[in-house]
Amino acid sequence: GESVGLHLPTLSVQEGDNSIINCAYSNSASDYFIWYKQESGKGPQFIIDIRSNMDKRQGQRVTVLLNKTVKHLSLQIAATQPGDSAVYFCAEKGHNAGNMLTFGGGTRLMVKP
C-alpha cells in the first residue's frame, strides 16, 4: 500500500535555533496533511495542517510547507524551545479516505539547552 514519511531519525538542535522536519509522501491523491507532536507516553497532539490547494501555512512559531511536485512536506519551528522536544509525525488523508489518516515514520526532535 501507499505510505507516508521516513523511518524515525533524530534531529538535534540548539535552543533558540530554527528546526526543520521533513516528510515524504507517496499517495498523489492525498489532499490534506497534518503535523502531530507526540510526547513520551502520550497521544499525538495536533500542531498544524494544510490542504493540497496551498503550499504554505503559518501558525504560532510553526510553518508547514507543501511541495506537491515532489510529494514533500516540511515543518519549520522557529526559535525552538526545550518544550518542543518530542517525536513529530506527519499524516496524510487521501481524497476518498473519509477521515482516515496514514502516519509517517516520525522524527525525534531533541532540543539542547
Place this chain on the structure above:
Amino acid sequence: GAVVSQHPSWVICKSGTSVKIECRSLDFQATTMFWYRQFPKQSLMLMATSNEGSKATYEQGVEKDKFLINHASLTLSTLTVTSAHPEDSSFYICSARDFQGAQPQHFGDGTRLSIL
C-alpha cells in the same frame, strides 16, 4: 476543545487474560473512532475503524477475534485484547472523528499494555 479520554492509561496483566480499553469522546459525539497500535520508536499503525451501531472494520493483518471492538454509543468505543500474550504488549491509542470540528481526529493519551 474536543477531548478524548482513554482508560486505563497503563495496565499490566498476566498472559492469557483479557484486557478492555475504553475510549470516550467527552464533549462531542463520535460515530467513528479509530484504534491504533504503536510499538517503541515506531509510528502509529491503524488497527481498526470503529463505527457506532455496526461492526468494526479491521485493517489487513489484524485479527478481529483477538481484538474485539464494541462501539455501543456515540461517545464510547472499547477495545478488548483477548487472551493477551507478551507480543500484544504495546501502546494502544484511540481517536475519535469530530464532524463538527476542524480536525479530522482527536486523539486519546493512549494505554500502555504490558503482558507478563
